[in-house]
Structures are given as structure tokens and as C-alpha cells.
Amino acid sequence: MNRRPLVVDIKRYCFHDGPGIRSVVFFKGCPLRCIFCHNPEAQEMGPEMAFLVERCIKCGACVKECQHDALNLAVPGRISRDKCNLCGKCAEVCPTDALRLIGNYYSVESLFDILIRDFDYYRHSGGGVTISGGECTLFPNYLSKLLNNLKNRGIHIVLETSGYFDYGSFQSRILPYLDLIYYDIKLADDEAHQRYCGKPNTIILENFRRLITESDVEVHSRVPLAPGITDTEENLSAIARLLRKYGVKRVWPIPYNPLGLVKFQTLGRRAPKIQPTFMKQEQEKKLLEILKKNIPEFIGSG
Amino acid sequence: MAGITINHENLSCWDLAQFPKLMALRDKYFAAIPEMCIERPRLITQYHLQNGLFDKNKISILDKAKTYRYVLENRLPIVWHEKAMGRHDVGADRFDVEDTSPFAGSTTSKFKGVLLYPELFGLVMWPELNTVSTRPSNPFYISKKDAEELNFKIYPPWMKKTVWEITRYRHYCNQFQEPTTDDYPDEMKLFQNVVFFLTSKAICISHCIPDFSMVLKVGLSGMILDAKEKKISSENDEEVRQYEFYSAVVEVLEGIISYSKRLADEAARLAASSNDAETKDKLSEIVNRYRKIPESKPDTFLEALTAIWTCWTALHLENANIGLSLGRLDQLLYPFYEKDVASLCKQKRTEYDKCALELLCYLWLKIGDHVPTMLEAGEQLFGGTGSNQAVTIGGVDEKGEDAVNDVTYLILRAAELMRLRDPNLAARYHPDKNSRDYLKRLSEVNIKTGAIPAIHNDKAVLKALMSKGDSEGQARDYGIVGCVEPVSSGRTFGHNAAIILNLASALELALYDGKHRHTGPKQISPKTGDPTTFGSFRDFWLAFQEQTKWLINRATTLNDQLGKTHQEFYPTPVLSAFFKGPMDKGMDVLQGGAEINSSGAAIIGLADVVDSLSAIKKWVYDKKQIPFSRLLEALEADFEGFSDIFGLLENTNKTPKFGNDDNYADSIAIEVVSFLDKEFYARKNYRDANYRVGYWTMTFHAGIGKFTGALPNGRRSQANFASGITPVSNVTHYLSKTLNSLAKLPVQALSSGAALNIKYTPEPDPNIMCDHFAATVDAFFGKGEETNHGGIQIQFNVTSQETFLEAMNHPEKYFDLPVRVSGYTAYFVDLNRQMQKEIMERTEYLLSPGQAQPSAPVDIQI
Amino acid sequence: MTEGASFLDWLLGNTEDWSVERFLGFMKWAFEHSDHTSGAALGLKGYHENIENFKAVYVFETEDHLVQATACFNDGSMVVGTGGATKWDLKISFKDVLALWKFIFSGGNDIVDSMLANDVQVYGNLNYLYKFGFMAKDLVFQRLGLKRIFV
Numbered sequence A: 001m002n003r004r005p006l007v008v009d010i011k012r013y014c015f016h017d018g019p020g021i022r023s024v025v026f027f028k029g030c031p032l033r034c035i036f037c038h039n040p041e042a043q044e045m046g047p048e049m050a051f052l053v054e055r056c057i058k059c060g061a062c063v064k065e066c067q068h069d070a071l072n073l074a075v076p077g078r079i080s081r082d083k084c085n086l087c088g089k090c091a092e093v094c095p096t097d098a099l100r101l102i103g104n105y106y107s108v109e110s111l112f113d114i115l116i117r118d119f120d121y122y123r124h125s126g127g128g129v130t131i132s133g134g135e136c137t138l139f140p141n142y143l144s145k146l147l148n149n150l151k152n153r154g155i156h157i158v159l160e161t162s163g164y165f166d167y168g169s170f171q172s173r174i175l176p177y178l179d180l181i182y183y184d185i186k187l188a189d190d191e192a193h194q195r196y197c198g199k200p201n202t203i204i205l206e207n208f209r210r211l212i213t214e215s216d217v218e219v220h221s222r223v224p225l226a227p228g229i230t231d232t233e234e235n236l237s238a239i240a241r242l243l244r245k246y247g248v249k250r251v252w253p254i255p256y257n258p259l260g261l262v263k264f265q266t267l268g269r270r271a272p273k274i275q276p277t278f279m280k281q282e283q284e285k286k287l288l289e290i291l292k293k294n295i296p297e298f299i300g301s302g
Numbered sequence B: 001m002a003g004i005t006i007n008h009e010n011l012s013c014w015d016l017a018q019f020p021k022l023m024a025l026r027d028k029y030f031a032a033i034p035e036m037c038i039e040r041p042r043l044i045t046q047y048h049l050q051n052g053l054f055d056k057n058k059i060s061i062l063d064k065a066k067t068y069r070y071v072l073e074n075r076l077p078i079v080w081h082e083k084a085m086g087r088h089d090v091g092a093d094r095f096d097v098e099d100t101s102p103f104a105g106s107t108t109s110k111f112k113g114v115l116l117y118p119e120l121f122g123l124v125m126w127p128e129l130n131t132v133s134t135r136p137s138n139p140f141y142i143s144k145k146d147a148e149e150l151n152f153k154i155y156p157p158w159m160k161k162t163v164w165e166i167t168r169y170r171h172y173c174n175q176f177q178e179p180t181t182d183d184y185p186d187e188m189k190l191f192q193n194v195v196f197f198l199t200s201k202a203i204c205i206s207h208c209i210p211d212f213s214m215v216l217k218v219g220l221s222g223m224i225l226d227a228k229e230k231k232i233s234s235e236n237d238e239e240v241r242q243y244e245f246y247s248a249v250v251e252v253l254e255g256i257i258s259y260s261k262r263l264a265d266e267a268a269r270l271a272a273s274s275n276d277a278e279t280k281d282k283l284s285e286i287v288n289r290y291r292k293i294p295e296s297k298p299d300t301f302l303e304a305l306t307a308i309w310t311c312w313t314a315l316h317l318e319n320a321n322i323g324l325s326l327g328r329l330d331q332l333l334y335p336f337y338e339k340d341v342a343s344l345c346k347q348k349r350t351e352y353d354k355c356a357l358e359l360l361c362y363l364w365l366k367i368g369d370h371v372p373t374m375l376e377a378g379e380q381l382f383g384g385t386g387s388n389q390a391v392t393i394g395g396v397d398e399k400g401e402d403a404v405n406d407v408t409y410l411i412l413r414a415a416e417l418m419r420l421r422d423p424n425l426a427a428r429y430h431p432d433k434n435s436r437d438y439l440k441r442l443s444e445v446n447i448k449t450g451a452i453p454a455i456h457n458d459k460a461v462l463k464a465l466m467s468k469g470d471s472e473g474q475a476r477d478y479g480i481v482g483c484v485e486p487v488s489s490g491r492t493f494g495h496n497a498a499i500i501l502n503l504a505s506a507l508e509l510a511l512y513d514g515k516h517r518h519t520g521p522k523q524i525s526p527k528t529g530d531p532t533t534f535g536s537f538r539d540f541w542l543a544f545q546e547q548t549k550w551l552i553n554r555a556t557t558l559n560d561q562l563g564k565t566h567q568e569f570y571p572t573p574v575l576s577a578f579f580k581g582p583m584d585k586g587m588d589v590l591q592g593g594a595e596i597n598s599s600g601a602a603i604i605g606l607a608d609v610v611d612s613l614s615a616i617k618k619w620v621y622d623k624k625q626i627p628f629s630r631l632l633e634a635l636e637a638d639f640e641g642f643s644d645i646f647g648l649l650e651n652t653n654k655t656p657k658f659g660n661d662d663n664y665a666d667s668i669a670i671e672v673v674s675f676l677d678k679e680f681y682a683r684k685n686y687r688d689a690n691y692r693v694g695y696w697t698m699t700f701h702a703g704i705g706k707f708t709g710a711l712p713n714g715r716r717s718q719a720n721f722a723s724g725i726t727p728v729s730n731v732t733h734y735l736s737k738t739l740n741s742l743a744k745l746p747v748q749a750l751s752s753g754a755a756l757n758i759k760y761t762p763e764p765d766p767n768i769m770c771d772h773f774a775a776t777v778d779a780f781f782g783k784g785e786e787t788n789h790g791g792i793q794i795q796f797n798v799t800s801q802e803t804f805l806e807a808m809n810h811p812e813k814y815f816d817l818p819v820r821v822s823g824y825t826a827y828f829v830d831l832n833r834q835m836q837k838e839i840m841e842r843t844e845y846l847l848s849p850g851q852a853q854p855s856a857p858v859d860i861q862i
Numbered sequence C: 001m002t003e004g005a006s007f008l009d010w011l012l013g014n015t016e017d018w019s020v021e022r023f024l025g026f027m028k029w030a031f032e033h034s035d036h037t038s039g040a041a042l043g044l045k046g047y048h049e050n051i052e053n054f055k056a057v058y059v060f061e062t063e064d065h066l067v068q069a070t071a072c073f074n075d076g077s078m079v080v081g082t083g084g085a086t087k088w089d090l091k092i093s094f095k096d097v098l099a100l101w102k103f104i105f106s107g108g109n110d111i112v113d114s115m116l117a118n119d120v121q122v123y124g125n126l127n128y129l130y131k132f133g134f135m136a137k138d139l140v141f142q143r144l145g146l147k148r149i150f151v
């Protein structure tokens, strides 16, 4: 398998993925396939072509450029994915970025160069860099070098993970550089996890236990709310029970975001069947209530 | 350094509700429309007629001083205004003001007056005299009687005597021979075309900050004594000139004293006729104060404010109200405040501070008591501005140490409560010397008011000013003039707005071989070659440089000719009396009497030009993908039918743009600003000093944008340019990228200031927002670093899109919603639709990555 | 009276084809009759005062120089001529007569439009333009009470 890490996006001047002002790097590739994923661009490890029909002005530049006859203005999705070899030439000439190659490779140095540009903003705000994905832990060697460079400059590092990683290599190559981990716990039930996320949750829960008990790094456990899947009373209270077992005191629910569904289409992939709209505010409130209601009950049982 | 002893909690509790009379007066202030005041033009014209000044070939400083003395001795002494005029369009009429301000005297005879200077620009209102009261945008009331007096009596003698016309006659035709053909100077024709450059000496004297230190130290009587001592013999020419100068200073200062005494008399008259004990008391206090001040030196905070205010009204009799600025009021006032509070107990101190705050609020209303002349077409193109009287606070003192004091915080609170566009509050911040608390307080006020104050980087400004020859001491005492221009307070007679240069027109002349699309087939400037024949980007860059130099020459030539007219027809005894330098040299500031004598140019269209150069470089020369001829065709068609080219040019990912932290474009920006700085600095003005360059555009970027066709950066025909030094909208949504680009610019090239407009989405938690804000300013200003960079100024608009929309639909509810235009503050509802749209379309910097965000954490333990 | 009244009729009915000469002619008539009963009846009383002690030469011409008119004011009198003048205080060059009237009679946006379109060019002493603008607008709007002059 090609393990050269690709980057989906680098966001700058962000306020929400950790303390202070931050840059966030989204790596491409994830071992899970959660059907409620809001960032499917980051699921596949290899590059992908995205086509956004509403940006296309039908200038035809891409068609001329393609050597593989994979593009056709008459086809609504534009790309014949079976013919396309992902060379990205069409994206280069597309004036409006209707065609985009998702996944760019940066050498450790060049990525560091970008991240260091906002150094002063991190420094004065208590911010730093957040490494996200996909599942960024898939690239321990690469990450190790990058994080080492960042740490040498005293930059605060947050890592976002699904928890599906090999603990040994994580522990030796990544963990030493981290200041804070955002750890997603989606489903407490293993079977449900297999069904909705494509993999069992045993590794995830075991890694979580080890992190909490063996390391000093602060871990924030987060629960993405997916309607009818993770937001059930049963699941939320089960997660709460689990957390309690490790002495975890807080949980961060993440509101449901259906925008990933549109992205499936632009990538030429079939979108999973799931609620296509944002949760209504009342619905969200109700879920938070459920969560809150579950928590005292859970504390009571401890 | 002054220790901060003021109680911040108290300060933040006091609001307008605690000062009901002030609040009522502020309401009236917003309900009133400006009224044209003919007092000044009437008295000036009378004096000129009575003394034959219209027939003279030169007006001496003494003649001018006597003119102002005549005005000061004959204008109505108004203690409290009685009436103001309401907005006609909502059916309002004249209403009572119920003015009980502690500050007597006013700039005009009206509650909110339009100052008219027939010597300069006042005649432009002529065609509108019958309609200005009812024009749809920004009406000015004028009575029929006053309009007739202007038409029949006041305007006619000035027809050939305005600064512009005298310049035309004198320098380009035989002196006082009327021009017989239309071959009058190119520079003036270029000016009339609007698109190339504007020079402002035909409408005002100078952007500068007068020196109040002497009146505060010795009073006007002390200054008169000084002048009298210095006016010794009159043997040789030089001495005659000096004698005349000092005599002139005495004339105007005595005139100001006479005005204040008459204010006292008027207050006494009112007191005598009043039956209300409280009113009587108030008036008697005014009587005593105005008998003493500004003749004698002030002893208290209130007296110091009174001295500044009275002199300020006199300064506006001479200098048009276009950016004349007050300087560092917190520094000037602190010694008086300190003395006042020295012996007060805690409770008395609290009462005192509350009172001081109220006084500052009243002064704020007074400072905003006048607006500049604005004709209807000008309103359409450039509207929304006030008089742009900047007040500066904070920064470092003469030793380079923290100068923030209690008065700094009082002024901030006053500005926060009053939310006026005028005065325009500018805060100096030295990231290594001033405290985080101060910065957080600036952020807080900015967030609460949405637009006030602009923040200036002391570190960068000092470097910029010193690179232009100011001494460290001079630079450390800088204040902001007009929009964003830093000058040494009371020392720099540096008409920063002397030239407004449209850089896009230089680009245009280079694209069209010396022609401009707006002026048609006429050859405007030297031919620099047909760009379709150019072999490299360097050829085009050289053509652009040639055209820019040519424009700079034209603009500086006109500026200097107008300056010479000022010297001979518009001497400035008042300003010279309140300046550092003239009293030692015995020389008018116009003749070079000031310590620093620079002039300034403001550049319009920087970002659009840089992005256009970047586009040309990349697509025509580097990639060779768009031939120049095709690019020109696309521009000709305003990109209609060229959607592919338009797409490429507009796309930041494909065409590098300034403001996206992309060195390809940013390096072009560095070259452009360095080139402009070098060219302007190489030219000497009529006072034998150099030109400095700034980047602030008021609303010219919209007005002049209207006259400019499509540009190679994908800007469409007639669209606004980016404002000030701000990148084109939407090149990035990440604020740090924009600020990094800005910080790459060499700071010495921004010595006349820069306006960076940042629209900031309000965050739900104002405290956290404050932290982000403060951190951003510190990072941009290079806190803790040895820096040479261009993070010189930043101004935020923190108003949500919804609020702007609401304000558009319900202007009556949002009458005092301030916004930053480019450098100055305007009321959003006063702006024309194009400007409103621009402000709403400015990049709103994304403060989150658009991901699902975790909600507030839920605590598991209770 | 007849000249004034007939002009007024024409003025009201045909604002789109005012010729420069015709308008200047009416202006002259208005000055001359402002203090007579015929003028006073039209609300012109006092209008003459505008040109007492006023000396000025105005030239109006189309861009192609085909239409030319001059107005000479001399201490209370006004003379309208065709053809140019070598010595003038203000020259207005315009694309067509409609552009000229727009430029003179409207404020705000219309002036901006004509500047944008480069429809009108002004040479000489602009203060003379301002004064003429006042006199023309005063006559048409204030004294004759026309609300607007373009359909």
C-alpha cells in the first residue's frame, strides 16, 4: 500500500480545533468507513478527483487536456472514473476549480514551512497546530518528523483521532509530541460499530483505556451525534458508563453535520443513506438533554 | 509613566443613562441635519471688500490675521444652541435643542453646521442652493434668505479669487490676465478628468495636528507676550517679514481672546435673564471660566478642555475642516487631571471621574458640531465622511515608555458611549511597552462599537517616520491625522492628503500605450509601447513604472503650484501660532516655518494593480497561456464571452494574489510600494521637503472605481477597487494569511499611513473574542520581535451581516451604527448603496474551519 | 410677454428638444423682463439681479463643433450669439444637447452618469459654471416651477 501521506486541506486562523488560534492539517486516509462521516474526502488514502458541477462554466479546457478520454461535457458528473488515472492535469487547467485533485503531497519540510507562518498567532493566543484527518495516525513516520519539528519551536499540538491505530507505534512516534488529544468515541456496542463504521471498536476502546491510564497527555473524548445511530439514549448512556470506568469527567458532543453527503457525489461515490439535513435545534437540545440525563444516572450507579 | 489609578469597574458602569441631559443632547444631535452656515463666508467677504483685499496681488499674513480677527470679533457668541433643523424627508422641522453643554462657542453659528470656505471650495454649492435642503442623500438645510445672500453677495467676488482659479491665472497664464484659450495646464485638465489623480490644496490647507502645549502652559496671553518680545526691529527684509509674522500672530490670538470674552458676556446676559437657579449657576461658571480661558493658562482639567476647544473653533476659521486633527489628548490632558485628583478621597475621586467622563462626552459632541461641504454628485461618489478630526490616545512617551494613563481610559469610555464618527479615535499601541490590559480594552471597545478605534502599531510607525528623517523624539510624539496618517504632533505641517493618486490609471496608461479608456482616443501620457509587442514581464513593468513616474510628476507639479498660491494668498497665522517652529523662525508654516515640512500622497488601487501585474506576469509571460492581445480583448469586453479567462484571473488558487500569503504576488506588492516610496521621496515640495506615501482611500476607491474599466485581475468595469491597503475581497478567508502578506511590506514605504480594513465576524462569546482579537493584533504588530514589517495599522468592522441588512431596511433604528470605510468612521446609514454593498461584500474572515464543531463540553460530574 | 409665454409653452411641452440657443434666448428674455409685469407674472421678479455687475462670456459647443452658441453678460445685459468666441470664461463641450441639460439641471447621479460617459467637458473657470448652473436651475425650477425637465 502506498503510504505516502496526502493532505486534503490546511485551514488557518481557526478557533475551534483546540485552544487559541490554530492551523489544522487534514490528512487523507482512514481505516474506518463511518456512514455519517462528514468529511468523506479524507477517507481514501489515495488521490481522488472531485467535480463541482455548479462551478463548471463548460469551457472545455479540461476535455482538451485529458489524455485518457475520461472527460465529457455532456455527462453530468463529467468524469468517467473508470478511464481516469488521476493524473490531475484537467484540474490544473480548470479555471474555476470545478475539477479538483483531492490529496496533495507535501514534504515534511514544506508542510512545516506553511504551518510555521502563523507561528506568531499561535504564540500570542496560546494556540498551535491541530493534526486531523482522516486518520492521521496512519503515517507515524511522517508525523513523527513533522511533530518533532513543530515541538522544537515550542508549538502546541492537538491531534484528532478515531482511535483506530496501532498503539505501539503511536506511543513511540506520535504521543511524545502531543499536548492534547481529541478522541472520538462513536458507538459503545461493538456490533453496531462494525455495522456503521466498518470496523470493530475493540481496538479503539482498548487504545482509549491505555491512553487514559498509561499516559499523561490530556484527552478530550468526543461523541459525534448521528441521528438514529450514535444519538440513541442507549448508546449515549453506554458511552458514559464506559468513560466513567476510566475516570473521565467530561464529554464533548459534536453536532451532526450532513454536508459530507454532498461531497460523496462530487467524488463520484455513492452516498450512504442517512438523514441529509442538519439537526433542528430542538432535536439537538433534546439530545443534549438525553446525554445530560444519562450522566447523573451513570454517576449514581458508580 | 503614569500609573493607572482609575477604577475600571466604575468606568464601565457609567453609561449615558446616568447623564440624562447629555443623552438628550446626543439624541438631538442625531436628529439634526447639518445647516449651511454663512457667518464665516459673510464676514470674510465683507472684510475683503472693505479692505480691498480682492484687488491685491498678494495677501500678507497680517491682512489675513486681521481678517480672522474681524471674524472672531464679529461672529455671534453662542453659548448654548437653541434650535436645530430636523430631517425634512421624515417631515421634521426646526426643533428645540435644550443645550446645556459646559462648552460655549461653536465652529459655526449652527448646532450642526456646514463650514463654507469661498476661498477654497465653497462655490461648488452654488448650483444647489435651492435644492440642497431637500436633496435625497445627506441634505443640508439653508434658508432662502441665506441662499440669496450667498448668491448675490458672498459668492460673486470670489469667482476669480479661489485658490484653484488664482493658480490657473497665475502660473499658467499671465498674471491676472484671463485665459483666452483652452490650453490651460495639463495638470489641471488631468485633475478634472478625475481618474488620474486629485490634489486637495484647492479645497483645504493642510492635514496636520496643531500644537496645544503652549496655550496649556502659558495661555494665549503668554503666547502674545512671546510674540511681542520677538517682534523687535524691522530693519532688513527678513526682519520686516518676521515683524509682520509676529504681529499677525498677536492679531489672531487677541481675536480669540475677544471671542471668548464675548462668550462670557453672552453667558452673563443669559444668566441674568434666567429664572432657574441651576441654570444660573451653570452659566455663571461659564462666565468665570471664559473670562479666564484661554487668555490665562488653564489650571484644571475642565479649563484645559475649554482652552483646547476655544482654540479649535478658531483654527477651523482658517483651515478647512478636512482632516485637521486634535492629536494626543490623553497626553495633553493628563497633567491637569493628575493635579485635580491628587488630593481627592476615594469617594470624591469617583465623583470626579464620573464628571470628567461627562465632560469628555460633551466635548465629543462639540467636536462633531460641523461637517465639510459636500455637493450632491460628490455625495454619490465619495460620501459619508465627516470632518475626520482624529484624536489619538496611548502609545509611548518621549522616553519610549508606556504612556497610557487614566485619561486614555476616560477617552476610550467616552468614545465608546458616544459612538460618533467625528472625532475619529485612533489608538496607538506599542506591543512591547503597552499592557495587554490596554490592548484588551481597545479590543473590547472595538467589539462593542463595531468600528472604533483603529489601532496603530507604535513600533512600525516610529520606524517608518524615522526612516523619513524624523528624530526619535519627534516620531515618539506622533498623532494620527485625518484617517490614518501619522505625523509628529504640532511639528509636521505635512499635508498628507495633498495628492490622491489612482495607481490603476498608471496601469491603464501602460496597457494602452499612454491612453486611458475613460478619456478615449486622446494621447494622455508618453507612449511606452504597445504591450502586445513586449517580450517579457520586465518590459511591461518598465512601462508601468514610466507611466507612474509621469503621473507623479504631474500630480506633484500641480500640488506645488497650488501650494505657492497658498503661500501668497492664503497665509495661515492661526495655525502658525499653534505650531512648533514658526514662533522660533518667525515664519508661516506655509513658508516652511514648521519643524517638519513633508507632503503626502495617498495611493488608490494598490491591491487591484498588484493582482493585475501578478496575473499578467503569470499568464502572459510565465505560462504563456493568455496572449496579451487576448487579455486586452477580454478587458475590452468586460470579460463577457471570456468566462474561461475571467475564471482563471479571479481564482486565487490559479492566479496569485496579494493578501494570500503567496510570495509570487506579495513580492510584486513589495516592489510596487518600494518603487512608489522611492519616487515620491525623491521629489521635493514647495517647502523644500519630501513626499511621503500612504495607503488609505476614504471612499475614493469606490468613486474612482466607477470610472475605471475591467482590469487584468478580474475586477469588472466600474467595480470598486479594494480599499486602502486592504487586499481584494475574498482572496482568502484566513485572516492570518492576509496579515502575513501585509507584514511583508517594508514599513518605511508606508510612512504616511495605511488603512487595513478587516471585517470580523462577531463571535458568540465577547470575552473569548477579545482574546483572539488581542492575540491577532500582537502577532500582526510583531510583539517581542525585532521587526521591520508592515503591520502598521489595523481596523476592524465587527458587525454581522444581519445587522447591516437590518440597518439598510431600518435606517432610523441604526442611525448611529458606525463602520470603518477606509481610514475614517462613517455612519453606515449615511453611505450610499454602493459603499454599503462594498462593506457587506468585504471578506468576512472565517473564524472556524467550517467543520462540525464540538458544543460546549458537558460535565459528567456535577 | 408673447415671446416669454410661447417659449414657456414650448418649454413645458418639448423639454427634450430644447436647443441651447433657444434656452439662452429665453434666459435673456427673462433677465430683460424680470421686473416688468410680463416677467413678474411668471415669477421672475428680481431675477435680473443675478447679472448686475456680472461680466462673463460662455461658449457652448458640441463635440463636433457643429452647434455653437455664446452668451455674453455685461453689467446687466445679456447677448446671445451663434458661433464661438476667442475669449471666454467658460466653455462647455457636450455630446448632444440632452447631455448638456442633464449636466446642468440635475444633481447627483445624473452628473455622475454624464461624467462616466464623458458626455460633457468643461474648460475654463468652473466658478462660472456653478453660477450659470444656479441661474438656469433657479429660472426653470424655482421661478417657472417645473418639477423636472426630462420625461
Ligand code: SF4
Binding pocket: A055, A056, A057, A058, A059, A060, A061, A062, A063, A078, A093, A094, A095, A096, A097, A098, A099
Ligand atoms: S475546465 Fe473546469 S470549468 Fe471548464 S469545462 Fe472543465 S470542469 Fe468545467
Ligand code: SF4
Binding pocket: A049, A065, A066, A067, A068, A069, A070, A071, A079, A083, A084, A085, A086, A087, A088, A089, A090, A091
Ligand atoms: S485526472 Fe487526468 S485522467 Fe483523470 S480526467 Fe483529469 S486529465 Fe483525465
